[in-house]
Amino acid sequence: MTDTVAAGLPVTVESDGTPVLELIESRRAELRAALVEHGGLLLRGFDVGGVDGFDRVVRALSGEPLTYTERSSPRHSIKGRVYTSTDYPPEEEIFLHNENSYQAGWPLTLFFYCIQPPGTQGATPLADVRQVYRNIDPEIRAEFERRRWMLVRNFHADFGTPWQQVFNTDDRDEVAGYCAANGIEAEWIGRNGLRTRTVRDAVHRRPGSDVPRWFNHATFFHVSTLAKDLQEALLAMFGEDGLPTNTYYGDGEPIPADVMDHLRAAYRAASVRFDYRTDDVLVVDNMTAAHGREPFTGPRRIAVAMAEPYRPDSRRDPIEQQEQ
Structure with missing residues (x-):
């Protein structure tokens, strides 16, 4: 398949009153296709249900979340395999990168859940790496x-x-x-x-x-x-x-x-941003979009999770394995 850089990163999916898990169940194939094409999905306006609900969203869209291994930044588990975003001082920028690209294998899908938005800035900028x-x-x-x-x-x-x-x-x-x-x-x-x-x-x-x-x-x-x-x-x-x-x-x-x-x-020429709102769930295709973090003021509580492990030297695509 040949793909091109798609307009719109991330694609925003606004709530129409349908519970988020029902939306994923009924439109899972469509949502996953849009994620791969565009590099990011923003699920906005849903009652996610806190960290437990976020974990269920991850599992519904991408399967079991992964353990954070060979880590390069400080973070800690909030619950199970849902982690804090990187615990760096708020005045520091985190430059754009693809998660775990320095490892032999990496997650194909990343999830960010806004528990509490920052006072100013604090976005997760994205850049299409194509x-x-x-x-x-x-x-x-x-x-x-x-x-x-x-x-x-x-x-x-x-x-x-x-x-x-x-x-x-x-x-x-x-x-x-x-x-x-x-x-x-x-x-x-x-x-x-x-x-x-x-x-x-x-x-x-x-x-x-x-x-x-x-x-x-x-x-x-x-x-x-x-x-x-x-x-x-x-x-x-x-x-x-x-x-x-x-x-x-x-x-x-x-x-x-x-x-x-x-x-x-x-990277900066390809970068786009949006301001978080409470209960936003940002889903990122890790091999299509790099992500970073702006400096911020205020509390900013973002939970993260990773899913769908991929290793280039493996014989089978993990997505195909999940779909079977």
Whole structure:
């Protein structure tokens, strides 16, 4: 199937009084097709029924929600496999990215539930990564397709998310086994430090589509994407080799500053936003739309869930498995 960038991201489905689960049951195939075509659905005006109701929406549309593994940001479980959105300070922007694109596998579908909207800003901006791909200079794209990209992570005992939490174990052998099975090079540093290196493709194609998508964390994790004061503080504390996260070309060579500027501009040019309302449910096709977070004021309570695991080297499409 050949797809093109569809107008309207996200597609808004307004309540007509039909309960949300009844709507999904009667229009599930239509909703899923629109999600894949456009990259996002906004279910608005429904009485979702709190976190428990949100969990039922996830299951009705996409099946059982996933556990958050190999995590790269702080968040905690609200209930079961429904989590808080990233627990970063409200004044910080979270740059556009595709969930878990640095891993060997990732969820195809993401869900965001607005329990309480922020006072100002706080949107979840979206960018169609088919358009991001088109926005990038062909020579830069070709360089990444040839060389791929590398993520280097350093886990420090007294800073950031510890490796025990990232890998959900304190057993080094289990970590080594997980890394070996998922294409991650692990190096133990000192008594309790860990450095990992991962090389991944920068461009992917979604199951059922031959359209290329800019699907990676090369921009998100690059030190230059951080706020200037945070960049300087981290470099002063750890040096480049010890940064909690940083990215390179797949051969380990630095990515030039002008290339990083160009990539960030490509995302921003494709970005769209909307203001949350209470009980909004935003559904995102993770291989079609990148997402981020604006800075905000006020409380802003957004619950998240992930579903439909996909791994490119698996033999069967998980969506097809669910539909059978």
